[in-house]
Amino acid sequence: MSFFNRLKQSLSKTRENFSQKFDNLLKFTKKIDDETFDELEELLIASDVGVNTTLKLMETLRENSKRIKSPEELKQKLKEEIINLFPETQISLPSPTIMLVVGVNGVGKTTSIGKLAHKYKSQGKKVILAAADTFRAAAIDQLEIWGNRVGVDVIKHQEGADPASVLFDALQAGKARKADLIICDTAGRLHTKKNLMEELKKLYRVCQKEYPEANITSLMVLDATTGQNALIQAKTFKEAVDFQGIILTKLDGTAKGGIAVAIASELKIPVWYIGIGEGIDDLQEFDPQAFVDAIFS
Amino acid sequence: MAFESLTQKLGDIFKKLRGKGKLSEADVNQAMKEVRLALLEADVNFKVVKDLISRITQRAIGQEVMESLTPAQHVIKIVNEELTALMGSEQSKISFSKDITVIMLVGLQGSGKTTTCGKLGNLLSKEGKRPLLVAADIYRPAAITQLQVVGEKLKLPVFSMGQQNPVDISKASVEYAKKHNYNVVIIDTAGRLHIDDELMDELSNIREAVNPSEILLVVDSMTGQDAVNVAQEFNRRLALTGLILTKLDGDSRGGAALSIKAVTGCPIKFVGMGEKLDDLEVFHPDRMASRILGMGDVLTLIEKATQDLDLKKAKELEQKLKTQTFDLNDFLEQLTQVKKMGSFDQILNMIPGFSLQKLKGVEFDDKELVRIEAIINSMTPEERSNPSIINGSRRKRIALGSGCSIQDVNRLLKQYDQTKKIIKQFTGMEKSRKKSKRRFPFFGL
Numbered sequence: 001m002s003f004f005n006r007l008k009q010s011l012s013k014t015r016e017n018f019s020q021k022f023d024n025l026l027k028f029t030k031k032i033d034d035e036t037f038d039e040l041e042e043l044l045i046a047s048d049v050g051v052n053t054t055l056k057l058m059e060t061l062r063e064n065s066k067r068i069k070s071p072e073e074l075k076q077k078l079k080e081e082i083i084n085l086f087p088e089t090q091i092s093l094p095s096p097t098i099m100l101v102v103g104v105n106g107v108g109k110t111t112s113i114g115k116l117a118h119k120y121k122s123q124g125k126k127v128i129l130a131a132a133d134t135f136r137a138a139a140i141d142q143l144e145i146w147g148n149r150v151g152v153d154v155i156k157h158q159e160g161a162d163p164a165s166v167l168f169d170a171l172q173a174g175k176a177r178k179a180d181l182i183i184c185d186t187a188g189r190l191h192t193k194k195n196l197m198e199e200l201k202k203l204y205r206v207c208q209k210e211y212p213e214a215n216i217t218s219l220m221v222l223d224a225t226t227g228q229n230a231l232i233q234a235k236t237f238k239e240a241v242d243f244q245g246i247i248l249t250k251l252d253g254t255a256k257g258g259i260a261v262a263i264a265s266e267l268k269i270p271v272w273y274i275g276i277g278e279g280i281d282d283l284q285e286f287d288p289q290a291f292v293d294a295i296f297s
Numbered sequence: 298m299a300f301e302s303l304t305q306k307l308g309d310i311f312k313k314l315r316g317k318g319k320l321s322e323a324d325v326n327q328a329m330k331e332v333r334l335a336l337l338e339a340d341v342n343f344k345v346v347k348d349l350i351s352r353i354t355q356r357a358i359g360q361e362v363m364e365s366l367t368p369a370q371h372v373i374k375i376v377n378e379e380l381t382a383l384m385g386s387e388q389s390k391i392s393f394s395k396d397i398t399v400i401m402l403v404g405l406q407g408s409g410k411t412t413t414c415g416k417l418g419n420l421l422s423k424e425g426k427r428p429l430l431v432a433a434d435i436y437r438p439a440a441i442t443q444l445q446v447v448g449e450k451l452k453l454p455v456f457s458m459g460q461q462n463p464v465d466i467s468k469a470s471v472e473y474a475k476k477h478n479y480n481v482v483i484i485d486t487a488g489r490l491h492i493d494d495e496l497m498d499e500l501s502n503i504r505e506a507v508n509p510s511e512i513l514l515v516v517d518s519m520t521g522q523d524a525v526n527v528a529q530e531f532n533r534r535l536a537l538t539g540l541i542l543t544k545l546d547g548d549s550r551g552g553a554a555l556s557i558k559a560v561t562g563c564p565i566k567f568v569g570m571g572e573k574l575d576d577l578e579v580f581h582p583d584r585m586a587s588r589i590l591g592m593g594d595v596l597t598l599i600e601k602a603t604q605d606l607d608l609k610k611a612k613e614l615e616q617k618l619k620t621q622t623f624d625l626n627d628f629l630e631q632l633t634q635v636k637k638m639g640s641f642d643q644i645l646n647m648i649p650g651f652s653l654q655k656l657k658g659v660e661f662d663d664k665e666l667v668r669i670e671a672i673i674n675s676m677t678p679e680e681r682s683n684p685s686i687i688n689g690s691r692r693k694r695i696a697l698g699s700g701c702s703i704q705d706v707n708r709l710l711k712q713y714d715q716t717k718k719i720i721k722q723f724t725g726m727e728k729s730r731k732k733s734k735r736r737f738p739f740f741g742l
Binding site for chain 1: 337442445521
């Protein structure tokens with residue numbers, strides 16, 4: 001199955017919801033009038049695109065509406081506008097790379113790391129996992145199970161250990177074993193917990209200090225069902241570890257994933273990967289074109 | 298706190314209204330437009346917002362307004378009433394059955410079921426129940442271990458049968474509870490998508506097998522518009538009896554709570570307020586609505602204080618305050634009592650007019666307490682009971698012993714001195730005005 005089909009399939013719920021409503025809307029609207037725009041606005045908001053981004057999109061649409069004659073054209077235009085919001089995604093992971101994976105509680109960090117490890121291992125890279133979520137009960141076991149499944153080494157201490165020291169050991173191991181990619185799991189934390197955000201900054205500093213020749217790439221994991229709070233989350237985590245991309249998880253539900261549009265628009269942060277299922281292969285590189293096409297087709 | 302930003306927003310909107318003597322229809326519409334945006338931004342479902350706004354507008358423009366207080370205050374009152382009504386007017390408790398109460402926790406992946414399972418068990422065992430936690434999440438790697446670790450921490454028994462069928466596990470757990478005299482069974486089910494037919498059927502089967510008194514949907518308070526779809530589907534399949542809202546200690550505005558309540562009619566029974574295993578609270582809809590409107594949550598604070606403060610120790614302290622023999626031992630005691638109530642920002646958040654927003658830049662570091670504890674613990678018993686003997690070389694020793702600087706020790710001693718002075722004023726006051734009953738000990742920091 002091609003990437004496009006797979007994405008399309010798992011986004012089908014989203015697509016059906018979204019485009020059905022859209023088509024219904026267009027079917028019964030002969031002319032494009034204010035009501036059309038109001039209903040479109042509602043549609044976007046219902047998809048978690050957010051008030052600000054929606055208003056912005058609608059404004060652009062309205063400005064161009066004089067030249068737009070048919071509802072079909074309007075749809076095309078909206079699609080373009082949304083695609084334009086996504087910044088260029090450039091995934092580059094030169095060897096050696098340290099990848100810090102961060103996010104709030106329960107978004108799917110450990111699972112995503114398992115999938116990432118599998119992905120890069122099958123590309124022939126040597127991957128090491130660092131179990132630096134020493135807070136949540138059994139988080140280390142969970143990562144270890146993934147490590148065994150994928151067949152990569154997991155560096156761990158016991159529960160309650162200092163995450164920085166786990167990372168330190170993982171970095172030493174990475175150097176000694178000449179790993180291409182060291183992926184560090186971190187404990188889920190709400191972005192409002194000041195001291196926990198400081199802990200993340202410390203992990204970042206440990207990477208800089210102990211393995212200066214390595215490339216540090218941070219990724220934030222974001223649950224697609226999350227509402228507008230995701231914007232603040234992204235801002236705060238960006239300040240702490242300057243992450244380059246987002247892993248958008250749980251897109252296989254009915255969540256519309258519109259929050260990705262909001263983040264792209266307001267924070268100019270690209271999405272790198274999307275999680276579309278519980279299987280080991282259910283992590284895909286994000287492609288805005290395919291993403292929006294799948295929603296609208 | 299969850300609804301804080303919404304509070305601020307509504308406050309800003311109504312500030313504009315407050316200056317006016319009466320409300321025109323245009324005024325109300327303008328305000329309602331902003332209320333709508335604020336609610337939408339707070340992730341309240343757009344359909345719910347629509348209903349709410351039309352109800353509020355109707356009441357605000359209607360004749361009621363003219364007879365009342367000032368019109369702007371009246372609008373605030375209406376918004377408050379409608380929000381409260383939407384969230385349910387009274388708190389709703391767990392319904393226990395006569396012999397064994399079975400509680401099922403269900404929800405999406407990552408909403409916090411396993412943690413909540415432990416927290417709920419802990420809460421119920423504090424109320425004198427004998428809970429049994431059941432590990433029925435056989436899918437997620439290490440989910441069973443996670444519940445076992447949580448159970449161990451809380452000294453609560455955990456029932457597990459490895460990766461067997463969750464329906465069998467649930468059935469067996471109830472039998473086990475009967476045999477071993479547990480009266481509450483809390484089943485931690487695997488996280489699942491509401492559109493996953495197979496797994497949703499599994500839940501119905503568990504439900505049929507164990508006939509639970511409570512089926513609680515665990516919902517992440519940060520969920521967006523989709524929350525309504527999820528809740529509706531779970532409700533349709535399982536007939537939910539209530540909700541538990543988690544991660545409410547973040548700054549999400551928690552609009553999902555409003556929406557789900559409005560759409561399913563299920564009451565919110567508990568809220569998860571932090572990472573610690575006792576951070577689960579009974580949900581008070583009326584208090585929550587007050588919090589939206591910036592009225593603080595004093596009731597919860599008082600409840601926390603009476604629950605966590607050791608009354609006997611408080612009496613002793615009171616005695617000490619009166620006789621003015623308050624020493625560093627007591628100082629430390631007082632600090633630990635406060636600490637038991639939760640983190641500082643948690644406590645501060647419940648005090649009316651004390652929104653953390655106003656205190657931007659001020660940090661309440663719980664680590665400061667740890668430092669103070671370390672310093673006092675590094676003193677000899679003699680020094681603690683008679684701090685005036687602490688001279689230069691003692692200070693140096695204490696600093697070394699606690700891993701702090703001498704300045705830190707000095708600061709602590711100064712704080713202690715100030716506290717003592719305040720106490721003197723308090724007790725002095727009591728002597729001069731015997732009738733005034735000031736029994737609540739200070740929280741002097």
